[in-house]
Amino acid sequence: MPYNKSSLAEMTVSDEFLDKEELAERLAVDKRTVERLIEKYAKKLKKSKRRRGRKIEYLWSDILMCARLHTGIEKKIIPSVSIERAYTKQRVKELEAEIERLTQERDSQLNSCRTN
Numbered sequence: 001m002p003y004n005k006s007s008l009a010e011m012t013v014s015d016e017f018l019d020k021e022e023l024a025e026r027l028a029v030d031k032r033t034v035e036r037l038i039e040k041y042a043k044k045l046k047k048s049k050r051r052r053g054r055k056i057e058y059l060w061s062d063i064l065m066c067a068r069l070h071t072g073i074e075k076k077i078i079p080s081v082s083i084e085r086a087y088t089k090q091r092v093k094e095l096e097a098e099i100e101r102l103t104q105e106r107d108s109q110l111n112s113c114r115t116n
Contacts, residue, residue: 003071004028009082011064017050017057026060027067034063041066 007028020038024031038045038058044066048059073080079087 002029003033003067005071005073006082008064008067008071009073009080010086013061013064016060017052018060018063019052019055019057023058023060023063027063037063037066037070040070 011026018026020031020034024034027034045058045062048062050057068080073082
């Protein structure tokens, strides 16, 4: 089952440990696909795994990075164009909201000065 690149690029990173079933659920792929990903990036994931009973859990941030590397969304640490585009859109919305807030604040101060 292939990865959904757009949803993979939008996923956020958190520091939590998840088992293979939960990883497959989050990545929207089969459990076997997650196992193949873990096999391929075994060296990178060696230090980011732990045991909980019989289950081996992996750090979500490292699995997500490996999935992004595997699909070609990211190359090493350089963010992909889709991630930069999503970040830029989010940043533009934040800045527009900030501009709107500042103009309203300025207008209210001007009105208060005119009435005094």
